[in-house]
Amino acid sequence: MRRVSLFAGLVSAAIVATVSLHALAQAKPENLIKQRKSAMALIGWYFGPLGAQVKGEAPWNQETWARNTAYIEVLSKMPIEGFQPGTDKGDTKAKPAVFSEPAKFKSAMEKMQTEVAKLAQVAKGADQAAMKAQFGETGKACKACHDDFREKD
């Protein structure tokens, strides 16, 4: 029974993965690029005001921390699906390494997702020092991935 359930689960997961990959494979490269750039733009949009508060350029606003980090946690899950094979050319700053080293790229994306999730968690509390520290860790994960996988502006 357990083996049957496990088998059914694997088949189910395989079907889901196949359907998802099929749908993404059908998407036009320019739309996939637009998808990931939109997600990245919004991550930057909601990250920016937090950086200003960390640097003391804007007054601390706990509601902004709670809201923006919750938004970023969801947004952080989106960009990876836009980096499908065949989207290395076009209106993109993605380096060839995204596509030649996909495991390393996926790992860097997951590191960012992990740090963002931690940031959203501490931002539910009131410990500003913890928020600032985790903001720094998150920024490092963003920068590490940009350094390796994104052309400079």
Next chain:
Amino acid sequence: MRRVSLFAGLVSAAIVATVSLHALAQAKPENLIKQRKSAMALIGWYFGPLGAQVKGEAPWNQETWARNTAYIEVLSKMPIEGFQPGTDKGDTKAKPAVFSEPAKFKSAMEKMQTEVAKLAQVAKGADQAAMKAQFGETGKACKACHDDFREKD
């Protein structure tokens, strides 16, 4: 005591609103337009596969319903903040009515948010008919707002 708390709450809310508006007022119009267009592009991106399933063009995939509607519920909160005064010109299809009838526009946006939240709620269950029906209601809210406030492509 209760009146003091209420007063403190109102002052707090006013400060939050002031800080947020101040930050948005400082944002460049082109960045505000990019913010709202990015959010709308992602809403469309995650709405699309659901429409294909409703129309029977793609196999039903409950995981896609749960994931995409949860994403869209968060994304639905984002576009409104990009429609600040002074963002009526530039790379935008926003009609002048967005800025000349802000109360009507806000109401149309909130209608969309309400329908999307209902969609995310039913998508947590297993009632495909309910999902299809609420998908239709959500689509109507999108279309109504686009008809009144967005130039045709």
